[in-house]
Amino acid sequence: MDLDAFRELLTPRGQEALTAAAETVGDDPVAAVTRLRKIYDAGLTSAALTQAGLRRRAKEKFGADADLMYFTQAGLEQATRREVADHRTRRVVPGSRVADVCCGIGGDLLALARAGCAVEAVDADPLTAAIAQANAEALGFGDRVSVRTADAGAIDPAAFDVLFADPARRTARGRTFDPMGYSPPWPDVLEMVAKARSACLKVAPGIPYEFIPAGAEAEWVSYKGDVKEAVIWCGALAGETDRRATILPSGDTMTPDPDLGQAGHGPVGRYIYEPDGAAIRAHLVAEIAAAVEGHLLDPHIAYITGDVAVRTPWASRYEVHETLPFSLKRLRAALRERGVGNATIKKRGSAVDIDKLRKDLRLSGDKSAVVILTRIIDRPFAFICDPC
Numbered sequence: 001m002d003l004d005a006f007r008e009l010l011t012p013r014g015q016e017a018l019t020a021a022a023e024t025v026g027d028d029p030v031a032a033v034t035r036l037r038k039i040y041d042a043g044l045t046s047a048a049l050t051q052a053g054l055r056r057r058a059k060e061k062f063g064a065d066a067d068l069m070y071f072t073q074a075g076l077e078q079a080t081r082r083e084v085a086d087h088r089t090r091r092v093v094p095g096s097r098v099a100d101v102c103c104g105i106g107g108d109l110l111a112l113a114r115a116g117c118a119v120e121a122v123d124a125d126p127l128t129a130a131i132a133q134a135n136a137e138a139l140g141f142g143d144r145v146s147v148r149t150a151d152a153g154a155i156d157p158a159a160f161d162v163l164f165a166d167p168a169r170r171t172a173r174g175r176t177f178d179p180m181g182y183s184p185p186w187p188d189v190l191e192m193v194a195k196a197r198s199a200c201l202k203v204a205p206g207i208p209y210e211f212i213p214a215g216a217e218a219e220w221v222s223y224k225g226d227v228k229e230a231v232i233w234c235g236a237l238a239g240e241t242d243r244r245a246t247i248l249p250s251g252d253t254m255t256p257d258p259d260l261g262q263a264g265h266g267p268v269g270r271y272i273y274e275p276d277g278a279a280i281r282a283h284l285v286a287e288i289a290a291a292v293e294g295h296l297l298d299p300h301i302a303y304i305t306g307d308v309a310v311r312t313p314w315a316s317r318y319e320v321h322e323t324l325p326f327s328l329k330r331l332r333a334a335l336r337e338r339g340v341g342n343a344t345i346k347k348r349g350s351a352v353d354i355d356k357l358r359k360d361l362r363l364s365g366d367k368s369a370v371v372i373l374t375r376i377i378d379r380p381f382a383f384i385c386d387p388c
Helices: 003-009 012-022 029-037 042-067 073-078 082-089 107-114 126-138 186-195 277-281 285-291 328-337 354-361
Strands: 097-100 118-123 145-149 162-165 198-203 217-223 226-235 243-248 252-254 271-275 295-298 301-306 315-325 340-347 367-376 379-387
Touching (some): 003 042, 003 126, 042 073, 042 082, 082 107, 082 243, 107 145, 162 186, 271 277, 271 285, 277 285, 301 367, 315 328, 315 367, 328 379
Parallel strands (some): 097 118, 162 198, 217 243, 340 367
Antiparallel strands (some): 198 226, 217 226, 295 301, 315 379, 367 379
16 A cells, blocks of 8 residues: 555545445455445555455454554554553653654554653654554544654654654564664664653563663563563653563563572472563563572573462463473373373473474374473473463
8 A cells, every 4th residue: 555545545435445345344355356346446445455454453452443543564563552552651741742753653652642642753654654643633632643754863852751762673674683773773762862851762572681771771561471572761761670571461560679689490399480571581580489489490591490389470380290301202102191182382492393393292182281391401301281
């Protein structure tokens, strides 16, 4: 979809086509095209059906708002889900003037506007900027949001209460994990931060610690067990800790315990705990080990073990039924003896290809189990467990 096709969607005839396209959801694609082509030209038919499909997919991230919003495929994939954006926005004072310098299709600026902030946003891509403005207007926030096509450097951070930046992490070659490959590059982002009263930077969860500026607070956020992002809070928005983990939708949060050192390691206990990824990224595994009265299986791998059954939102717990040095033959025999036909395979610190292993196990039976693969002091092990 190009900019002209999108603008046509915003016309009364375009809105009619969108309504008609939404009514074809679930129809055979050829039949849907044929039905709409009787009324609309090929370009408008294509744009309307594309939006109907994207809106259907977007409900998982945006709920009912998706029925009113506009998307591109890349924009939807990169957009922040509403629960995560709303969590982040709670730290921003309502009524703040916010500069969003890499706004995308507007998932974050919508959360800011919903919280009562006035947002001036830019995006380098004209179509994306137009979609962000249209989304703000469609959801009733047009009076709080202004979006224009411009590079991030076109905004003066000093003129705002908060700088929000979500630098693009995709290039022509695909996703980049190197902050120097972000757009704008990391040095340019930090230059903007230096001019801002406060800043919120949304970055990839795997950002190396050396890129986090001094005095900032880094927060890793997971949603239903999946790590979604890291947020770097700078200036007045930074808290009293240097790092934090937060899990959604519960909102539980964890910060370092200054009285704890590194987590110890020791023998396998009755249970294995798998810490939430946000806590692992935030280097808070020792805090979880202390909470469950456990220790690490290996000093360098984030599996905790212990004999006490502790319920915690910060880790999944598995009861260990069998421990064996890893070998395909031995593991296959043990699972068959237990009648396991369905195995959930998890691994950390293991080079085993899980898909290949599942095929090679050739399981049959009516029972289920969790198989955890890891290493302990360079020796590979397998644990047959049940989830608690």
